[in-house]
Amino acid sequence: MNLVHSVVNVLGNKYLQTYANNMTIKRQDMQVRQETNFKKMKRAMQGTRIYKDLRLAHIHSYDQYVNHVPVFGYDQYEPYVEMLASGHKNILFKDEAEYFGLSSGTSGKDSKRIPYNETMISIFLRAQKRVASRLSQLEPQVNFLTAPRLTFGSDPYLYSENGFKFGYISGILSTRMPKALSKNTFPSREILAISNWDQKIELLIQDCLQQDIQVVSGIPTYLISIFEAVLKKTGKKTIKEIWPNLKVFIYAATPIKQYQDRIDRLMGHELNYYGVYAATEAAIGLPYDKYQNGRQRYFLNPDLLYTFTPTEGSCQNIGLHEVQLGVPYYLNIGGPNGLIHYAMKDVIVFDEIDGDLVFEFVGRKSTGMNLAAEKVSNEEILDCFLKTKQRTNIDLRHFFLSPSEKDGCTHYLWTLFSPSHSTADQDTLEKILDEEMQQLNLDYADCRSVGVLGPMRVCVKNAESLQSYFEAHRNKGQFKMKTTFETAEEYLQFMRTHIEPSETSLSIH
Numbered sequence: 144m145n146l147v148h149s150v151v152n153v154l155g156n157k158y159l160q161t162y163a164n165n166m167t168i169k170r171q172d173m174q175v176r177q178e179t180n181f182k183k184m185k186r187a188m189q190g191t192r193i194y195k196d197l198r199l200a201h202i203h204s205y206d207q208y209v210n211h212v213p214v215f216g217y218d219q220y221e222p223y224v225e226m227l228a229s230g231h232k233n234i235l236f237k238d239e240a241e242y243f244g245l246s247s248g249t250s251g252k253d254s255k256r257i258p259y260n261e262t263m264i265s266i267f268l269r270a271q272k273r274v275a276s277r278l279s280q281l282e283p284q285v286n287f288l289t290a291p292r293l294t295f296g297s298d299p300y301l302y303s304e305n306g307f308k309f310g311y312i313s314g315i316l317s318t319r320m321p322k323a324l325s326k327n328t329f330p331s332r333e334i335l336a337i338s339n340w341d342q343k344i345e346l347l348i349q350d351c352l353q354q355d356i357q358v359v360s361g362i363p364t365y366l367i368s369i370f371e372a373v374l375k376k377t378g379k380k381t382i383k384e385i386w387p388n389l390k391v392f393i394y395a396a397t398p399i400k401q402y403q404d405r406i407d408r409l410m411g412h413e414l415n416y417y418g419v420y421a422a423t424e425a426a427i428g429l430p431y432d433k434y435q436n437g438r439q440r441y442f443l444n445p446d447l448l449y450t451f452t453p454t455e456g457s458c459q460n461i462g463l464h465e466v467q468l469g470v471p472y473y474l475n476i477g478g479p480n481g482l483i484h485y486a487m488k489d490v491i492v493f494d495e496i497d498g499d500l501v502f503e504f505v506g507r508k509s510t511g512m513n514l515a516a517e518k519v520s521n522e523e524i525l526d527c528f529l530k531t532k533q534r535t536n537i538d539l540r541h542f543f544l545s546p547s548e549k550d551g552c553t554h555y556l557w558t559l560f561s562p563s564h565s566t567a568d569q570d571t572l573e574k575i576l577d578e579e580m581q582q583l584n585l586d587y588a589d590c591r592s593v594g595v596l597g598p599m600r601v602c603v604k605n606a607e608s609l610q611s612y613f614e615a616h617r618n619k620g621q622f623k624m625k626t627t628f629e630t631a632e633e634y635l636q637f638m639r640t641h642i643e644p645s646e647t648s649l650s651i652h
Contacts, residue, residue, distance in 0.1 A: 168500065178204065178205045184477060184483070185202070187236065188483070190237060191233050191235060192233060193483060197213070205462060209450045215485065228307060235482070239261075241263075242258075243256045244311065245311055262479040267316055271316070274417075277430060278417060291356050291357060292328055293359045294361060295335075295347075295361035296317050297310065297311035298314050299315060312421070312423055317332055329350050329356070330350040334346045334347055334350055348376050352373070361395070362516045363406065365515065368595055382409055394417070395420075396421075397514060401630040403416065418434055424485060425444065425476055427474070427476065428502065429442055440503055443502070449474070449476060450463075450484065470492065473487070488507055488508035512524065514546055514596060515596055517596070523584050535567075537572075539560065541606070543634065545628035545631055546630060547631055554596065554597040554600045555599050556602065557602070558602045558603075559603050569602075572599075574599075577591070
């Protein structure tokens with residue numbers, strides 16, 4: 144058996160590395176691939192409602208697609224999606240809808256509903272294969288076909304409607320995992336489907352504890368909770384005492400920056416982190432190299448169509464062959480599920496390394512807070528602030544919102560600015576802010592209910608300090624007051640530099 148296992152390991156690694164060597168990463172190859180992808184998509188869409196409405200019969204090349212097919216957001220595609228979900232045929236594609244993926248920005252039936260046909264599911268599955276192949280080059284000591292891994296995703300399906308299944312893409316893909324991989328992936332699909340958090344974690348620990356886990360993947364905050372539960376259960380001080388061969392951490396949905404130190408402390412040594420830029424709409428960016436020095440570089444998934452809109456100046460879309468290195472662009476994609484020219488609203492910047500086209504994710508058109516895949520929007524943050532102000536009748540002038548950690552739990556930290564004469568009770572403010580956010584964003588409420596996010600924290604500051612900052616910078620013209628911070632470190636540095644430069648520490652309730 145040892146000989147057989149050794150042969151399987153060698154063949155598995157050789158297969159993945161051969162596949163990686165043949166992947167399209169070179170800039171020139173990617174540009175050629177765009178023309179091929181466009182023609183393939185056009186053929187597949189012929190006879191559909193979206194094909195007729197966008198007059199694709201008159202679009203004959205990738206260059207014409209870039210310049211003449213309008214870029215739509217979800218709101219423009221939603222009527223087509225609803226027709227498809229109601230059972231109509233030949234709306235966005237000609238084959239059957241396999242599933243509908245729900246965005247994690249909201250929950251349940253209020254989410255964006257992204258249709259998946261079999262071709263789109265295949266693109267997601269090939270993306271997973273490409274990630275494993277790329278990592279087999281970067282981490283040759285790990286066999287990504289046979290190494291035991293802890294993968295924590297969502298429940299496969301949340302609800303059914305008109306014969307269609309609706310759920311999050313990570314859960315949907317878990318049902319399509321090849322048997323060769325599923326036998327080495329923990330916990331089981333049955334455990335992931337358990338709705339009770341405590342029961343799920345208890346069974347997960349039982350499922351994983353005796354395995355030689357070498358790779359973990361998922362949303363950082365959830366994996367932190369699992370690590371802490373494992374340590375509590377075993378009485379060990381670090382994860383490396385339990386899984387000494389764990390070296391690779393694959394993350395998605397949120398940046399790793401604010402969690403890396405905490406994870407490494409739980410682990411007992413530094414891990415190698417690899418980000419995957421995957422959205423409900425598509426798996427877009429696959430890891431080019433490991434996360435280091437605050438940067439994660441990706442290569443584009445070669446199965447999709449891409450166009451780009453400059454963030455400044457002309458709003459004219461450009462093709463992949465026209466992008467300039469170091470220039471920020473809004474990203475647009477096209478796929479076989481009928482979202483022919485879809486605005487992701489993400490901002491990326493390209494670079495080139497030895498002929499390989501790589502990019503970094505640098506922001507969103509509409510940013511907010513996203514600590515545990517709850518994706519609270521700027522609009523929801525502002526609504527939460529205004530509703531709290533209305534309920535308390537407190538003269539709140541402005542707010543800052545940042546991540547915070549207390550007693551091993553991640554929180555939202557609100558810094559509220561109010562005149563010195565106002566009476567602001569911090570306990571009351573924390574309670575109301577939490578209640579309002581749970582009403583506004585059901586995924587935030589889900590994270591609170593399972594303990595992945597702790598309750599709101601509040602720090603009240605004198606509004607005069609903020610006024611001084613504004614007066615010092617208002618001569619810049621369209622000066623915009625900052626509201627949200629990606630990390631606690633960024634927030635503290637900003638406060639020390641601009642708001643309270645004489646204070647060496649900040650008092651937080």
